[in-house]
Amino acid sequence: MLLTIEKLVYGGDGLARGPEKAIFVPFVLEGEQVEAEIIEERPGFARAELREIIAPSRNRLAHTCPYFARCGGCHYQHTGYEHQLEIKAAILRETLRRTGKLDWTGELTLHPSPPWNYRNRTRMRIMHEPTFSLAYFRFGSHQPLAVAECPISSPLINRAIAALNTLCETPEHAAEMEFFAGADDRQLMIELYCTEPPARDAVERWHTKLRQALPEVASVAAFAAPAAHKACAQPLPRKLIAHSGEPALACNAAGHEYRVSAGSFFQTNRHMTGELIRLATADRAGSAALDLYAGVGLFTLPLAQTFERVLAVESSPFSAADLRRNVPANVRAIEQPVERFLAAPQAKKLRADFVIVDPPRAGLGERTALQLAALNPPHITYVSCDPATLARDLRVLLAAGYSAQQVHLVDLFPQTFHLETVVHLARTA
16 A cells, blocks of 8 residues: 655654554655555554655665664664654654653753664574574564674674674574673673573683684673573573683773673663763762662762762662672662662662662553652652653653653664663652
């Protein structure tokens, strides 16, 4: 059918109106006329596959990546970076208005990233048939797509992809691997996700062989990951089963050094992490601060310099172990789920001048947002990687007496629909 694309929506698709329902089409731009074929019918909407661009947008560009539109990783390579920022800003404003009931008319400050080779963490499937290759998932499926390079990943990660595609070997039972490069792109950590434990010493032997081709591989860690193909969609409990090389990488950002071990989370944009830290913590000072979902201490370390004491809460055992090693003496690191911490008496007695939250994609949820508001801090900063769950949680916080003071769009994920938002809130009622 012939469709006119009204706008782009969160998730990367374009929205068109069919005779009876909304139709979502990937790899299009607003205002374009396209020919598309319905491939999935749902109550209230349908999904379509692009067949032909009848009337292209003036913003459409030829993409350069040979895997674009076949690979599920990128969504916006068919337009320029400035236009990508415009798309994301419009989506963020509409999401805040529709879901969060926050009609933000103030300045939406954009923080752009270098658009290519920015990722310092990349996860890939391991293919053995018909030939060995590293792979991404094909768009809209869990079928692998063999790749030789990734233009949004760092140069060191791309050299690692090439080295492994030449080596054509991994330890037995390895189904996925994740590359993590240091901030200066000079050292690499590899995490293997195995359906069964590899043979004794297999990881160390493989690490030694790989370092002959790529000396920058500082460490290799193997984790147990049942149903490994699902691990990219949602986090699974990790069990470290083998390790070779350095115990951790040292990552520098905004003048702070962070120990990051295998299994720990650290931001994935090697250019923008320092900017995110400064934006989230600047001009915050006082007696007590609370850092929820603290990770390895990304925001804890700068807060420890401007607050007398800081409580940092993190549930992941790997990140919490690094957090304890990274923080100074005026920080108390608590290894506990945020929800459990906020329900405990110690949280209710806390008198924090400032709270920062950086939850996973699922956001806080109503209960946790209400618990946070009940702490009654004068200032809250919400760092979000999903505008839909951010807007849902903001609706609760706004109703509890907070108001948005600043909204920042930090583009940690160029070429994709993902976006990072920093919202500064203040108690007004």
